Amino acid sequence: MSRIGKKPVQIPQAVKVTIDEKGGRILFESSKGKLQTPIPPGIKVKLEGDNLVFYRENDLKQTRAYHGLARALANNAVIGLTRGFEKRLEVVGVGYRVDLKGKELHLALGYSHPVIYRIPDDVEITVEKPNKIIIKGIDKQRVGAVAAEIRRFREPDPYKGKGIRYEGEILRLKPGKSGVR
Numbered sequence: 001m002s003r004i005g006k007k008p009v010q011i012p013q014a015v016k017v018t019i020d021e022k023g024g025r026i027l028f029e030s031s032k033g034k035l036q037t038p039i040p041p042g043i044k045v046k047l048e049g050d051n052l053v054f055y056r057e058n059d060l061k062q063t064r065a066y067h068g069l070a071r072a073l074a075n076n077a078v079i080g081l082t083r084g085f086e087k088r089l090e091v092v093g094v095g096y097r098v099d100l101k102g103k104e105l106h107l108a109l110g111y112s113h114p115v116i117y118r119i120p121d122d123v124e125i126t127v128e129k130p131n132k133i134i135i136k137g138i139d140k141q142r143v144g145a146v147a148a149e150i151r152r153f154r155e156p157d158p159y160k161g162k163g164i165r166y167e168g169e170i171l172r173l174k175p176g177k178s179g180v181r
Contacts (some may be wrong), residue, residue, distance in 0.1 A: 005067030008051035009075045012082055017052060021047050024050070026074055030081040037073040040066035045074075080138040081144050087134040087147035093162035096154075097130040105133070109154040111163070117150060132167075 011017055018027040019039075026045060028035045044055045052074055056067045064166045079085070091098055091107070099106040105125055106164035107115040119125050123137040123146050135149065137143040147166070156163035165171060173180055 028077045035077040076140045085140045085143045086136045088167035091131040102125045
């Protein structure tokens with residue numbers, strides 16, 4: 001049996017769970033918002049007390065893979081609706097800075113023009129310093145996608161290390177060309 005899939009997901013009092021068998025999804029609701037996760041084929045879900053338990057119908061390789069996936073997605077939804085998720089980005093480079101103006105993120109990244117990113121409604125972005133961006137939200141996948149989208153505007157340079165990187169990301173710098181002696 002799947003090590004991840006066999007663990008029950010604990011549902012806190014603040015989160016309301018509805019299992020939609022016909023629609024093939026699980027609906028989660030709390031004061032922070034609403035989320036839904038799919039129920040893959042071959043997986044059955046039951047609410048036992050305050051635990052959400054996942055079972056599989058057969059032992060096919062694909063069903064075993066779906067077992068852990070379904071449980072992990074449901075667990076991420078519960079964590080998102082109780083604590084939330086956050087990603088932190090650092091902007092490294094001389095003259096590189098970030099500014100928040102309303103629902104737009106203005107990034108000065110060494111281009112001839114400022115890069116303007118419109119913030120989606122389902123995430124919250126704050127600028128801690130002129131070079132730190134914090135992305136928060138209830139959906140783990142959406143927070144990660146927005147962070148990756150912002151990072152893509154100027155990925156870290158492998159020679160100088162300039163660009164947008166995740167906080168704590170280790171970047172191995174390449175040596176430059178060796179000059180003629």
